Amino acid sequence: MANQAESKKISVNSTISLKGIVKAIFNDTIHVQIGGKIITLPTSDFSLDKPAQS
Numbered sequence: 001m002a003n004q005a006e007s008k009k010i011s012v013n014s015t016i017s018l019k020g021i022v023k024a025i026f027n028d029t030i031h032v033q034i035g036g037k038i039i040t041l042p043t044s045d046f047s048l049d050k051p052a053q054s
Helices: none
Strands: 021-025 029-034 037-042
Touching: none
Parallel strands: none
Antiparallel strands: 021 029, 029 037
16 A cells, blocks of 8 residues: 555546556557556557658
8 A cells, every 4th residue: 555645635537647568559549458457548648759651
């Protein structure tokens, strides 16, 4: 559990941070594994470097 000094109140519309493993990256989505679940996130939520096209 978190220490009392580290604990913060969480409410609706709170911002949180999660750590996960990137499993796949597609043109418009990223698949991330957090625990036993894989969630899909839109790439527009992240500032990603686009690969150079030649």
